Amino acid sequence: MKLSKFPRLRITHAATPLEPMQRLSMLLGGPTLWIKRDDCTGLATGGNKTRKLEYLMADALAQRADTVITQGATQSNHARQTAAIACKLGLACHIILEDRTGYTSDDYKRSGNVFLDHLFGAQVSEVPGGSAMDAAMAQLADRLRADGRRPYIIPGGGSNPIGALGYVTCALELIDQANNLGLDIDHLVHATGSAGTQAGLVAGLEGARSGIPVLGIGVRAARQPQEERVFALAQQTAELLGVPGAVRREAVVANCDYVGPGYGLPTPGMVEAVTLLARTEGILLDPVYSGKGMAGLLDLIRQGHFKAGHNIVFLHTGGAVGLYGYRNAFAAG
Numbered sequence: 001m002k003l004s005k006f007p008r009l010r011i012t013h014a015a016t017p018l019e020p021m022q023r024l025s026m027l028l029g030g031p032t033l034w035i036k037r038d039d040c041t042g043l044a045t046g047g048n049k050t051r052k053l054e055y056l057m058a059d060a061l062a063q064r065a066d067t068v069i070t071q072g073a074t075q076s077n078h079a080r081q082t083a084a085i086a087c088k089l090g091l092a093c094h095i096i097l098e099d100r101t102g103y104t105s106d107d108y109k110r111s112g113n114v115f116l117d118h119l120f121g122a123q124v125s126e127v128p129g130g131s132a133m134d135a136a137m138a139q140l141a142d143r144l145r146a147d148g149r150r151p152y153i154i155p156g157g158g159s160n161p162i163g164a165l166g167y168v169t170c171a172l173e174l175i176d177q178a179n180n181l182g183l184d185i186d187h188l189v190h191a192t193g194s195a196g197t198q199a200g201l202v203a204g205l206e207g208a209r210s211g212i213p214v215l216g217i218g219v220r221a222a223r224q225p226q227e228e229r230v231f232a233l234a235q236q237t238a239e240l241l242g243v244p245g246a247v248r249r250e251a252v253v254a255n256c257d258y259v260g261p262g263y264g265l266p267t268p269g270m271v272e273a274v275t276l277l278a279r280t281e282g283i284l285l286d287p288v289y290s291g292k293g294m295a296g297l298l299d300l301i302r303q304g305h306f307k308a309g310h311n312i313v314f315l316h317t318g319g320a321v322g323l324y325g326y327r328n329a330f331a332a333g
C-alpha cells in the first residue's frame with residue numbers, strides 16, 4: 001500500500017494515545033479494554049473527521065478550490081471539523097444541516113456543534129429530514145460557480161475513498177503502537193455511520209495482513225446495508241491504494257442492534273455508557289456515535305462475547321461537544 005503518494009495535510013495530533021481502561025476493565029471483569037483516543041485529534045475539540053479531512057482538504061487545495069461544501073445532521077461533528085479546517089486554510093465553508101431528529105430544543109438547535117459551526121463563520125443552512133442532500137450540495141455548488149467561486153464538495157461524513165485514506169493511516173498507526181507496546185489486539189471496536197472510518201480501517205488492516213478484526217457498531221442503518229456500504233467503500237479504497245482485492249468480505253462486520261429508535265435518538269444504553277465512561281475513566285463519549293458504540297461493546301462484554309484476557313481496543317471517534325445538544329437526555333442523572 002503506497003499511502004505516501006496521496007497529498008495530505010498534517011493536522012492531526014498523531015499518534016493519538018492508545019491507553020488502557022483499567023477501572024472499566026476491572027468493573028466488567030471480562031476482556032482487557034484499551035481506548036484509542038481519536039477524540040484527541042487536535043482540531044477544534046477533535047474527532048475522527050480530522051484524519052479524513054487531511055486527505056480531502058489536500059485534494060481540495062490541489063484542485064485550487066476556494067470554498068468547501070459539506071452536509072450532515074444538525075449536531076454533525078463532521079460539519080464542525082470541516083468548518084474549523086476551512087478557517088485554518090482560508091477557505092469559505094458552506095454547511096447544509098439536515099434535521100434528522102425533529103428536536104426543537106434550543107440546546108439541540110443552537111448549542112454544541114451548531115454553536116461552533118457559527119463560531120467558525122460557516123454559512124449554515126438547514127433543511128428538513130429526508131432532503132436529497134447530495135442534490136442540495138450539487139445545486140449550491142452550481143450557484144457558487146455562477147458567482148465565480150471554486151467549490152469543492154465533501155460528501156457527508158467525508159466518506160469517500162480519499163477520506164477513508166485517513167483511517168488507513170490510523171490502522172497503520174495502531175499496528176505500530178501495538179507492536180511498540182507488545183500488545184496483541186484481539187478486536188478493534190468503534191461506532192460506524194457513513195462508513196468511511198470502518199472502510200479505511202478494514203482496508204488498512206487487511207492490506208497490512210494485520211490479523212486484527214474490526215467490529216463496527218451501527219448508529220443508523222440496518223446490518224445488511226451498513227456492511228454493504230462499508231465493504232464497497234473498503235474495496236474502492238483498496239483499489240485506490242493499489243491493492244485491489246485485499247479486503248475480504250468476511251472482514252466487514254457491523255452489529256446494528258444498538259441503534260435504538262433511530263439516528264441521533266438517545267437510548268438508555270447510550271446514556272448508561274456515556275455516564276459509565278465518565279465516572280470510571282473520566283472520558284467523555286458522545287450521544288450519537290461513541291456512546292452507542294460503547295453501549296454495544298458493554299452489552300457484548302456482559303453477554304460473554306469476548307474472552308477474559310483478550311485485548312479489546314475501542315476507537316474513540318470523538319463528538320463529546322454534541323453532549324451540549326443533548327442535555328435533556330441526561331436530565332435524570
Ligand SMILES: *Cc1c(COP(=O)(O)O)cnc(C)c1O
Nearest residue numbers: 077193194195197289317318319
Ligand atoms: C462521524 C462519526 C462517526 C462515524 O464515522 P463514519 O466514518 O461516518 O462511519 C463516529 N463517531 C463520531 C463521533 C463521528 O462524528
